[in-house]
Amino acid sequence: MRKNCIITGASTGLGAWLVKDLIAGDYNVLTMQRNPPIVHPMDEEYNEMIKADFADIAFTWKEQLGDWLEKYGSIDLLINNAAQYVNGPFSDSQVGSVISINLISPIVLTNLAIEVMVAGSLVMNINSVAGVYSMEF
Numbered sequence: 130m131r132k133n134c135i136i137t138g139a140s141t142g143l144g145a146w147l148v149k150d151l152i153a154g155d156y157n158v159l160t161m162q163r164n165p166p167i168v169h170p171m172d173e174e175y176n177e178m179i180k181a182d183f184a185d186i187a188f189t190w191k192e193q194l195g196d197w198l199e200k201y202g203s204i205d206l207l208i209n210n211a212a213q214y215v216n217g218p219f220s221d222s223q224v225g226s227v228i229s230i231n232l233i234s235p236i237v238l239t240n241l242a243i244e245v246m247v248a249g250s251l252v253m254n255i256n257s258v259a260g261v262y263s264m265e266f
Contacts, residue, residue: 133157133201135194135242137183137234138211140164143255147208152176156206159197161238183211183234184226191241198245207242209235210255 134151138144139160151158161181179193198204213230215223239252 131155131157132205133159133203134206134208135159135161135197135204135238136208136210137161137181137238138255144208144210147210148176151206157201159194161193162211181211183230184213185229194241203245203247203250204242205247205250206253207239207246207251208253208255209238211235212255212257214257 132155134156136144136147136151136158137160139148140162144160144162148158148160158176160176160178161183162178163180163182177197179197181193211230211234213227215227219227235254242250242252
């Protein structure tokens with residue numbers, strides 16, 4: 130029986146690689162991302178995509194996830210991978226966007242996922258060391 134996974138930030142890089150690996154590993158995968166995938170083709174049999182801009186505070190999480198959760202019923206694995214990196218000084222709008230994407234969206238999505246997770250489910254938060262080290266401007 131296939132397990133169910135939601136992953137954010139899956140259009141490129143590590144997220145795109147994880148989608149491909151998860152589908153091969155018997156997961157139904159829902160990707161939540163700003164842009165269509167450019168690294169891998171969508172395997173439409175086991176993979177669905179929701180266009181999601183996590184910088185938009187008004188993003189309606191429950192409405193967006195509702196159809197997928199109705200179809201699959203539970204979440205076995207949540208991977209919070211979406212992130213935004215700004216090189217240089219932040220503008221006011223960039224500060225809000227970075228906080229929404231990197232901090233608020235993983236918290237909100239994890240809280241929603243917990244409601245439908247089954248025993249043995251996992252939440253994986255992928256982060257960067259970019260927030261630990263200073264950068265030259």
